[in-house]
Amino acid sequence: MPSTQLTFSSRDAHRTWLASQASLPAGFRVGTTRFEFMPREAPKPAKMTLTLITLDQPTPDFAAMFTRNAFPGAPIIVGRKRLDEPALGAIIVNNKISNVCAPGGVEASEQICAKAAALLGIAPTSVLPSSTGVIGWTLPVDAILNGLPAAAASLTASSILPAAEGIVTTDLYPKIRRADLGGGSIVGIAKGAGMIEPNLATMLVYILTDIAIPRAELRTMLARAVDVSFNTISIDSDTSTSDTVALVSSSKVPCSDKAAFEKALTQVCRDLAEDVVRNGEGVRHVIRVNVKGAPSREISRALGKAIVNAPLFKCAVAGNDPNVGRLVQAIGKHVGAHAPGLDLSRLSARIGGIEIFANGAFRLDPTKETALVAHLKGAELYASAPTKDGVFAPPVDFPPHERCVEIEVDLANGAGECTVFGGDLTHEYVSENADYRS
Amino acid sequence: MPSTQLTFSSRDAHRTWLASQASLPAGFRVGTTRFEFMPREAPKPAKMTLTLITLDQPTPDFAAMFTRNAFPGAPIIVGRKRLDEPALGAIIVNNKISNVCAPGGVEASEQICAKAAALLGIAPTSVLPSSTGVIGWTLPVDAILNGLPAAAASLTASSILPAAEGIVTTDLYPKIRRADLGGGSIVGIAKGAGMIEPNLATMLVYILTDIAIPRAELRTMLARAVDVSFNTISIDSDTSTSDTVALVSSSKVPCSDKAAFEKALTQVCRDLAEDVVRNGEGVRHVIRVNVKGAPSREISRALGKAIVNAPLFKCAVAGNDPNVGRLVQAIGKHVGAHAPGLDLSRLSARIGGIEIFANGAFRLDPTKETALVAHLKGAELYASAPTKDGVFAPPVDFPPHERCVEIEVDLANGAGECTVFGGDLTHEYVSENADYRS
Known part of the structure; x- marks a missing residue:
């Protein structure tokens, strides 16, 4: 059951509610940029949004779970390595093209991380990449590298809404869920509408918190929360090659009650999972x-x-x-x-x-x-x-x-x-x- | 691959070809009747066709395979028992309502077999029943018992086409495939368009032959043929509660080459299986x-x-x-x-x-x-x-x-x-x- 039973009479009412949920936990900023490019495999131009999520200081306290599809995207391959790094400083996401089984895909992903890291003054291995969209096309690396400065220049600490809007593809609307507790907050966004039967994780989900939970506990809690949320949904039985759930703590607010934190985290995951189904491709019931x-x-x-x-x-x-x-x-x-x-x-x-x-x-x-x-x-x-x-x-x-x-x-x-x-x-x-x- | 690559420019051309495939093996007759009835669970009348397939003499040489759905229809429960009977004398099929998890379903099925047996002068336990159609409705037993004499009166040894037409529900067209060999023939008909991912067998398939193959070998050959035909198709991943494949020999023609018989049987099964997909609900490719x-x-x-x-x-x-x-x-x-x-x-x-x-x-x-x-x-x-x-x-x-x-x-x-x-x-x-x- 969702924490609330919401109804919305209009797009405006829904967007007003989203804005009311969108304030970022302490220590995070988000920025986006949108540009046109020419895909190598397609006859006409396409548009892509880059979304950047950054921490004011890299954090050791992060967790991520990825798809079990046997053809994981290049960002998944890179992301699995990031789990062993000492800290996470940023997440860079592009929509429109997922980077799956493309020649040179991993190198493309690392190149983008390196340029983002240089702009932000952090280590390249502290950047987690994600790509979502058409499978089979090649990432337009040059266009993305050219777009990164604009994304960095737009970083703001006020609202997660630009990121929730930036990561979508066929989604009907952006998805934000939050929990406020103990002087801090947990705020999550999700992207996903088709190819949704997550096996370990779902399309793209980013959950940010300022409440301090050490890395190991964060990862255990995320695994348990995913098991009862994203791993219990299916829109079309297809399992994406790019599924990613990331949970990042800026550790700005001491945690006074870990059980309450895990309960709130689980509720945010459940609400987002149900949102993903509700806005699923063609879902009328x-x-x-x-x-x-x-x-x-x-x-x-x-x-x-x-x-x-x-x-x-x-x-x-x-x-x-x-x-x-x-x-x-x-x-x-x-x-x-x-x-x-x-x-x-x-x-x-x-x-x-x-x-x-x-x-x-x-x-x-x-x-x-x-x-x-x-x-x-x-x-x-x-x-x-x-x-x-x-x-x-x-x-x-x-x-x-x-x-x-x-x-x-x-x-x-x-x-x-x-x-x-x-x-x-x-x-x-x-x-x-x-x-x-x- | 089908034995032939057919093309048809019109319904008439297809029906002419079906008629050319339809002559019955020696020793079989088919008859049908169609009537209106009032379903207990529905607000308006519906129509049902009864199809009767009979042998001039009951035969010990028959084989049948049934669905692996854990909620098998009542005719499946009855049919599994028939496999142990000494002989098969007739098959009785109704469309429009499948008899699945209905209170008294097995008794209804046995009552229908008994009435058919009485009309034909054979043992009730030598009649194999099948029902296909809406799951959840109750068989109109009285209407079926009343319709049986008309089906028996219409029995003809000339063509299997009335049976191929009688057993369909949402099928786009009737399906007949045959093989002629060694002075005899194998002729099969199939019904199936939705809820098709057979697990052991497919919707309703009846294959008749006059070539003599003993029961035990017939059953082994059918299992092998089904494994490479009906068990390799899926229209919508749903497995019906009523899937049945029956193979009956009238043993009128001695078999000179069992390997050739099995090869021909397998080809008939493959052709029918591909037909079932081709006429599947909504299938355009x-x-x-x-x-x-x-x-x-x-x-x-x-x-x-x-x-x-x-x-x-x-x-x-x-x-x-x-x-x-x-x-x-x-x-x-x-x-x-x-x-x-x-x-x-x-x-x-x-x-x-x-x-x-x-x-x-x-x-x-x-x-x-x-x-x-x-x-x-x-x-x-x-x-x-x-x-x-x-x-x-x-x-x-x-x-x-x-x-x-x-x-x-x-x-x-x-x-x-x-x-x-x-x-x-x-x-x-x-x-x-x-x-x-x-």
Whole structure:
């Protein structure tokens, strides 16, 4: 559950709320610059934003987790090495092109870190790079090197909003979540809308805090928080080659309560993860699946993911169609393939609090059907309508509400429990990914 | 590869070809009847077709394989028991409603078998039942019992086409494949368009032969043929609760060459499996992925399935967009999650015969890009266009050609090889599964 149940009536109301969440923890600055360039592999110019996040003093207290995709991007390869460095002084992010399996990709990434470091007067190995966007294209290194001074010149300590806006690609809107505690704060931003089923971490997430937590504890806390947040979401079952979650402390404010810090960190991660789903490519319904009574937490999470990744069920949700048969199919497929010994005879399931399945059989009638349709319609983020050329695009670029399609599955087979977030499968998803060349 | 590369310029041309393939092996008859009924769970009447396949004499020589979904339909539960019976005399199939997790489902299925058996003068336990359609609704047993005499009265030994047409639901067209050999024949029909990633078998497939093969060998041959045909396809990664493949011999023609029989059987299965993908819900491109150089055949098949099930890559194919980054993402996701030790440094990949990836890096240029787009457009089955209310439906109900998007992945890591078939992800798929209630 998010810490708050927000609703927004307009883009302006959402942007006002974002601004109210955006003040930076002590010791950080952010800057951005945007420029046009000519991609080597494409016929026409493109635009890129560079985002720079800096610390007033390099810090030993940082943590980062990266994708488990077996083709990691060059910045991931560089980032894994940075974990062994004594300090982190800056993060440099570009959107539009991810730097994956491109000839000379690692060298390109290091070149950019070195130029940023020179501008900032810090060690090149204290800069963490990230790239996101088209996979298969080559980074425009010269254009990025030329753009870095403008990004450095724009650094400000007032708001993280320029960074939240700078790192996005197909995202519907920027995402900021914060927690204030003990005289300091934790502020996180996220980028991600497609190719989202993180395995260890999600697309690009940067969490900044001024509360002092030593490096080792910071890394343990981040791993635990990621496990119950970004590792429980899936928009389209695809795992990006560039997933990165970084947590950096400027250590300006002594920590008086580490348990409270970890709880707040976990809440910020959960809120951002749910935001990533809610603004996901083509997502018109967020689906929250709670699986309990499983032999283990791992089984409950895998089953929850199987449900939110089942295309036919996702399509039914998109159509406000409570096609419970497709839900049961998805459960049966997963258990048949991955946990064939599991006894399903006591399984029960609810949608929107309404019992639809118990003791091995459906529990349906026309009254329930009407209530289920109403539940699905109530969770819809916006109505779907094509333009006259048959292209579908979301009519909103803010989250109108935070209601979900609520699914509960009880296996009555143990104490394992997990809540998983996913989205529906819509014309807007297909239009985003087929009707336009990315 | 199919035994032939067919093209059809019209529905009539396709139907003429189907009729030319449809003559029944000796010893079989088929009959159908269609009627309207009122589903218990739905507000308006629906139509159902009953299809009866009979043998002139019950045969001990039959084989069947069923879904591995952990919520099997009642006919699957009954069918598994039938495998131990001494003989099979008939198959009874209904479409529109699958009989899955419905209270009293097994009893309903047995009642229908008993009535069919009485009409045919055979043992109730020699009747194999199948049901396909909406999951969650209850079979209209009385309406089916009332319809059985008409199905029995329509039995004919001339053509399997009425059965191929009778068993379909959302299929675009009926599917028949045959092989003639040694004075006899093997004739198969298939039903399946959505919820298709068979695990042991596919939706509904019935293969009839008059060539005499003893039961035990028939079962071994069917298992091997299914492994390289129906178990290598996926339309939407969903595994049906009702998948059934049955192979029945009337044993009228002595077998002179068992190896030739198995080869022909395997070809019929492969052709039907490819047909099931080609007529799949919303499929505008068939994607054929050959994975070789894998440590095992299982790994090559799993990786091929991961590619044809990756939503972002499927959307790109739908848009004739050779987004090779999404292909590499899909490979990396699968290997990272399921074979993390596998060395990908020698991986090479081709689309339409064009090298796009070698030795850990992309091999792309604008000339290749143009050729890749042409390859994708050449494999498109039909152009996509919405009606004025924004609903997308295929403009053809026949297969215009059998060209595929051809993907080759060489892991250079062993001798494991497998060819997998899948489809793209299109507006037509979403319209079929979200815009209409099933």
